[in-house]
Amino acid sequence: xxxxxxxxxxxxxYGLRQSTGAARRGALLEMAEGLTAAVGEIVxxxxxxxxxxxxxxxxxALIDRLRLDQKRVAAMAAGLRSxxxxxDPVGRETGGWSLYNGVRLHRVRVPLGVVAVxxxxxxxxxADAAGLCMMSGNAVILRGSSYALxxxxxxxxxxxxxxxxxxxxxxxxxxxxxxxxxxxxxLMQATDWVDLLVPRGGPGLIAxxxxxxxxxxxxxxxxxxxxxxxxxxxxxxxxxxxVNAKVHRPGVCNxxxxxxxxxxxxxxFVAEAARALMAEGVxxxxxxxxxxxxxxxxxxxxxxWATEYLDLxxxxxxxxxxxxxxDHVRQYGTGHTEAIVTDDRVAADRFVAAVxxxxxxxxxxxxxxxxxxxxxxxxxxxxxxxxxxxxxxxLESLTSERYVLYGDGxxx
Amino acid sequence: xxxxxxxxxxxxxYGLRQSTGAARRGALLEMAEGLTAAVGEIVxxxxxxxxxxxxxxxxxALIDRLRLDQKRVAAMAAGLRSxxxxxDPVGRETGGWSLYNGVRLHRVRVPLGVVAVxxxxxxxxxADAAGLCMMSGNAVILRGSSYALxxxxxxxxxxxxxxxxxxxxxxxxxxxxxxxxxxxxxLMQATDWVDLLVPRGGPGLIAxxxxxxxxxxxxxxxxxxxxxxxxxxxxxxxxxxxVNAKVHRPGVCNxxxxxxxxxxxxxxFVAEAARALMAEGVxxxxxxxxxxxxxxxxxxxxxxWATEYLDLxxxxxxxxxxxxxxDHVRQYGTGHTEAIVTDDRVAADRFVAAVxxxxxxxxxxxxxxxxxxxxxxxxxxxxxxxxxxxxxxxLESLTSERYVLYGDGxxx
Numbered sequence: 001x002x003x004x005x006x007x008x009x010x011x012x013x014y015g016l017r018q019s020t021g022a023a024r025r026g027a028l029l030e031m032a033e034g035l036t037a038a039v040g041e042i043v044x045x046x047x048x049x050x051x052x053x054x055x056x057x058x059x060x061a062l063i064d065r066l067r068l069d070q071k072r073v074a075a076m077a078a079g080l081r082s083x084x085x086x087x088d089p090v091g092r093e094t095g096g097w098s099l100y101n102g103v104r105l106h107r108v109r110v111p112l113g114v115v116a117v118x119x120x121x122x123x124x125x126x127a128d129a130a131g132l133c134m135m136s137g138n139a140v141i142l143r144g145s146s147y148a149l150x151x152x153x154x155x156x157x158x159x160x161x162x163x164x165x166x167x168x169x170x171x172x173x174x175x176x177x178x179x180x181x182x183x184x185x186x187l188m189q190a191t192d193w194v195d196l197l198v199p200r201g202g203p204g205l206i207a208x209x210x211x212x213x214x215x216x217x218x219x220x221x222x223x224x225x226x227x228x229x230x231x232x233x234x235x236x237x238x239x240x241x242x243v244n245a246k247v248h249r250p251g252v253c254n255x256x257x258x259x260x261x262x263x264x265x266x267x268x269f270v271a272e273a274a275r276a277l278m279a280e281g282v283x284x285x286x287x288x289x290x291x292x293x294x295x296x297x298x299x300x301x302x303x304x305w306a307t308e309y310l311d312l313x314x315x316x317x318x319x320x321x322x323x324x325x326x327d328h329v330r331q332y333g334t335g336h337t338e339a340i341v342t343d344d345r346v347a348a349d350r351f352v353a354a355v356x357x358x359x360x361x362x363x364x365x366x367x368x369x370x371x372x373x374x375x376x377x378x379x380x381x382x383x384x385x386x387x388x389x390x391x392x393x394x395l396e397s398l399t400s401e402r403y404v405l406y407g408d409g410x411x412x
Numbered sequence: 413x414x415x416x417x418x419x420x421x422x423x424x425x426y427g428l429r430q431s432t433g434a435a436r437r438g439a440l441l442e443m444a445e446g447l448t449a450a451v452g453e454i455v456x457x458x459x460x461x462x463x464x465x466x467x468x469x470x471x472x473a474l475i476d477r478l479r480l481d482q483k484r485v486a487a488m489a490a491g492l493r494s495x496x497x498x499x500d501p502v503g504r505e506t507g508g509w510s511l512y513n514g515v516r517l518h519r520v521r522v523p524l525g526v527v528a529v530x531x532x533x534x535x536x537x538x539a540d541a542a543g544l545c546m547m548s549g550n551a552v553i554l555r556g557s558s559y560a561l562x563x564x565x566x567x568x569x570x571x572x573x574x575x576x577x578x579x580x581x582x583x584x585x586x587x588x589x590x591x592x593x594x595x596x597x598x599l600m601q602a603t604d605w606v607d608l609l610v611p612r613g614g615p616g617l618i619a620x621x622x623x624x625x626x627x628x629x630x631x632x633x634x635x636x637x638x639x640x641x642x643x644x645x646x647x648x649x650x651x652x653x654x655v656n657a658k659v660h661r662p663g664v665c666n667x668x669x670x671x672x673x674x675x676x677x678x679x680x681f682v683a684e685a686a687r688a689l690m691a692e693g694v695x696x697x698x699x700x701x702x703x704x705x706x707x708x709x710x711x712x713x714x715x716x717w718a719t720e721y722l723d724l725x726x727x728x729x730x731x732x733x734x735x736x737x738x739d740h741v742r743q744y745g746t747g748h749t750e751a752i753v754t755d756d757r758v759a760a761d762r763f764v765a766a767v768x769x770x771x772x773x774x775x776x777x778x779x780x781x782x783x784x785x786x787x788x789x790x791x792x793x794x795x796x797x798x799x800x801x802x803x804x805x806x807l808e809s810l811t812s813e814r815y816v817l818y819g820d821g822x823x824x
Binding site for chain 1 (some may be wrong): 426429430457509511512515517522524525590607608628630646648649652653655656657660742745764765766768769770771772773774775776777779781785786797798799800801802803812813814815816817818819821822823824
C-alpha cells in the first residue's frame, strides 16, 4: 500500500523537479481557485466529519480546530495565493566557483523529492502543506487525522484536480486514507520513498515520530523558552517583553515559560512584573527569593523549570548573576528561543555566545520566532534540531543544495 | 560511562563555542607541533598495535592502513596545519535583515556542539577528525578500532596536551577506550550528548549505524556512480573520462562502476573504451549489445547494475536513448555522483535536471566529487543523504545556522 503510494509520489517528484517556477506558481493559483469553487463540497464533507466527531464525544478546542466554514476555506485559498507570491527556492544558485583545472562548479537548490506530513485535526494543513511542498517542487504524502478524513479527502481531491488542470502531476499531492496508527507507522518507515517527514502536532505525535520514524525527519520540538532580565535591563522594556512573551498567545511554542531575574533588579522588577502578569490572569510559581518578593506566588519545583506550560502559567526564578542564568537556560532550555533583556552590551554578547539555541533574542519578545515574522511567508514548522535547518522553516527548508560541475574533458 | 564522557564533551563544547578563530587556529598548530614532537612515542605505540594485529593474523591492506611511521605522522601534522589555514566557518553571517518593526535579524554559523566519529583501522583519522572538529568549534568523541587502540591513545593524548597548552579544554578531544560493539552502540544512542555522528568506514559500519544510531547522523553511503556517454559526446573526451573515472583510484566511492553508452555511438565507442579499460586491467561485464561489440566481456546481470565494485571491474550497458540512461541512473544510482559526456547542451540540461544526486558532472570525471578538489580543504566525509549536507563535507558541514535578533523592546 505505502509502496504503491510511495512509487507514485516518486514518479510525480520527477516531473515536479523539472517543472518551472512559473508552472508551480500557476498550479498554486489554480489550487486556490479550485478550493474556492469547491467550498460547498468541502464544507459539506466537513459537516459529516463534525457530526461524527460530536457523536464520538469530541468537544471544545478539538471541534473548533476541525471546523471549516466559508471563511476558513477562503483563508486556505488566500494562504495558497500568498505562497505563490514567495520567491521560488528551486534553482537558486547558492555558490559557484571554478576549480583549479577550469571545471566550473555550481551549488544549486533542488527539491528534496518526496515530503511526508503527518498532522492532527486541523484540515487546513492539507492545503497549507500541499502548497508549500508544491511551490518547492516536492511531491507530498499527507496523513491527517481520522476525524478530518472526509474534509481532507475533499480538499486533497480538489487540489489534485487543480494540479492536473495546471499541467502538473496529480500524484504530487496524495492523501493517505489509512488513518490507523499502523498506517502512520508505515509512512514513518517508508525509507525507500520519503526524503523528509514533517510531523505537525502535539507532543504525542512528536514522541511517536521520535520512537518509530526511520525516514529523515525535522522535529518541531518543545519550546521551553526563557526571558532573562539582566542587571543592565531597561525595566520598562523588560516588563513589556515579559508580558507579551507570556500572554500574547500562551498556547504556542514561542511563548515564554520561565522568567529569570538578576538579583540586582529583582526587588524593583519582580513585584511589578508579577502584578502585570497576574492582571492578565497568569498563575506564577516562584523560587524562594521570588516568593519573598511576591508571597502570592506558589512555590516552584524542579518540575516547573522543565515544563512547557503552553498555558497562562509562568515560573519565576531570581539568580545571582548572568552565569547562573546561562546555566539555567543550558539545563532546562529546549533549543527553541531564549531572550535576554539588557542594555549592557557585554552581558548581551556573553548570553548570545553562550546559549545554544535556534533563536536568541536581545531586547525583544520570544514571540518573533516565526516564519511570517522572519519574512519567510508561511512556515512548514519550527525546527529545534541542529541538522538541516534550525528555527522557522520556510520554503528553503524543503530543498537541498547539490553540485553541478561543467567540464571540458577534465580528469584527475 | 558514555554519560560521563558525554557530559565532559558538552562542557568542553561550551568553552569551544565561545573561543575565537585565532585561538582554535593556534590550537591546531600546537597539535601539529605536539604530534611532531611525540613521533617516537606514537610510532612505538603503533608498533605494539601492529605486533598484536599480526599475531591475530591480520595481513595485507588492513595492516598497511594501520601502520604509522615518521612520514605518516608528519603527514598528520601537515594535515592539521592545512586545516588551520582554512577560513573559519564559525561566526560567519549567512544572512541578515530587518523585520518590519526594526528588529535586526542575523543568521550566523555556530558549531554543532558535540560531534562523534566512529572509524576503522586508519589511526590518522584520530588527528584528522580532531582537527576538523576543533577548527569548527566542536568537541569530538572519537571511537577508533580495537586494532589501533594504542596508536589512537598516543595520538589523542598528545592532542589533549596540546589543547591544554593552547588554552582550550582538553576534553574537546576524547577517545573512547571501550572498543567493543556495545561501546560503539552506546555512542550511537547517546542522544543527550551527541549532536552529530559521522561514521567513517566500510559498508559494515554504515549498516550498523543505520540500524542502531538514534543520534543525528550523516551517512557517507555507497557510490554506485555512472558515466553516460551520450549520442552527442566528443568520444575522445569520453574515453579519457571513462578510463579516469574507473581506474584512477578504483577503491573509492567516487570511482565509476557502470558505463552507459547511447546506441548511436556504441559501435564507435564501446570497443575502443573496452580496449583502453582492459589494457588497464579492468574486467568488463556487458549487456547483450555490449557483448556483441566486445565478445570478451562477461555477461552482466541485474546484480552488476546494483553493485559498487570498488575494484577494477566495470559494467557496460548500451541504451537506446537519453531517457533510458536517466531511468537506469534513477533505478541504480545511490545519489553520489553521476556523469554525462555530451556536447549537446539540451541533452546535458535534461540529464542534470532529471538526475537526483549530490553531484552531477557534465564532461568531466566522477573523481572530482571530493572536498579537496572542491576547494573545501580536508573533508570529514561525503554525504549521500539529502538533509543537512549533500556531497563533500567540509568544515561548514560541522556547523549549523542559527538566528540572533536585536531589538529595542519590540513585542507582538
